Amino acid sequence: MNLTDELQQLADLHAGGSLSASEFAAAKARLLSRTPGGYSTSPGGVAVGSSYQLQLLHQDALIAQLDREWALERDQYMVGSNRGHGRSLPNEGVMIAAGIFITIFGAIWTLVMLIVFFPFGLFGIGFTGLAIWQTVVICKQARAYPIALARYEARRAELLRRADLPNPDALQPELRVRV
Numbered sequence: 001m002n003l004t005d006e007l008q009q010l011a012d013l014h015a016g017g018s019l020s021a022s023e024f025a026a027a028k029a030r031l032l033s034r035t036p037g038g039y040s041t042s043p044g045g046v047a048v049g050s051s052y053q054l055q056l057l058h059q060d061a062l063i064a065q066l067d068r069e070w071a072l073e074r075d076q077y078m079v080g081s082n083r084g085h086g087r088s089l090p091n092e093g094v095m096i097a098a099g100i101f102i103t104i105f106g107a108i109w110t111l112v113m114l115i116v117f118f119p120f121g122l123f124g125i126g127f128t129g130l131a132i133w134q135t136v137v138i139c140k141q142a143r144a145y146p147i148a149l150a151r152y153e154a155r156r157a158e159l160l161r162r163a164d165l166p167n168p169d170a171l172q173p174e175l176r177v178r179v
Contacts, residue, residue, distance in 0.1 A: 006031055006054060007028065007031060009054060010024060010027050010028055010031065010054065010057075011024075013057075013058060013061060017065070018058065018061040018062065018065060019057070019061045020061075020064070023057070023060070023061055023064070027053075027054070027057045030053060031053075059159065059162060062159055063156065063159050063160065066152070066155060066156055066159060067156075070152045070156075073148060073152070074145075074148075074149075075087075077089060077090070077141050077144065077145045077148070078090075079138055079141070089142070089145060090138045090139075090141050090142040090145070091142060092139050092142035092143065095135055095138045095139050095142065096135065096139065098135070099131060099132065099134070099135025099136075099139075102128075102131035102135075103128055103131055103132055103135075106124055106125075106127045106128030106131055107124075107128060109124040109127065109128075110124030110125055110127075110128060111124075
């Protein structure tokens with residue numbers, strides 16, 4: 001593979017969203033600064049073929065993309081604080097306790113208001129129903145988060161231990177040169 005083909009492959013990865021602009025620039029600089037024999041020196045003094053470097057760069061880009069996707073997905077599980085100053089992961093136990101408290105308060109409010117002023121009693125029914133619904137929704141989020149986290153961690157671990165990328169020291173003799 002010549003330099004033009006490798007640069008085109010990098011451009012395709014960048015255009016496809018696998019590489020960010022900074023990752024693309026760094027990979028392009030690495031390709032353009034390689035040694036005259038078509039190899040770039042690794043930290044151990046072993047010259048590694050640029051197609052191998054592209055594979056490693058692609059692997060890094062896949063991991064970075066997975067991390068960005070997880071950050072977006074994780075945000076969907078977050079709930080707002082009581083004053084809107086921050087967001088946190090829901091805690092099922094806390095939500096159940098809060099739901100029970102609000103439901104009891106709503107039931108008492110409803111009973112009192114149905115006796116005192118009927119229209120406010122209807123408001124109490126709506127308030128109680130909304131509290132129960134919100135508790136159920138947030139508890140579902142709290143249960144789904146560990147499953148999604150485990151799925152993300154398994155996928156990331158799979159990408160990190162991918163067997164199709166050889167160790168530079170284990171490269172075939174034609175792909176490594178001592179410099």
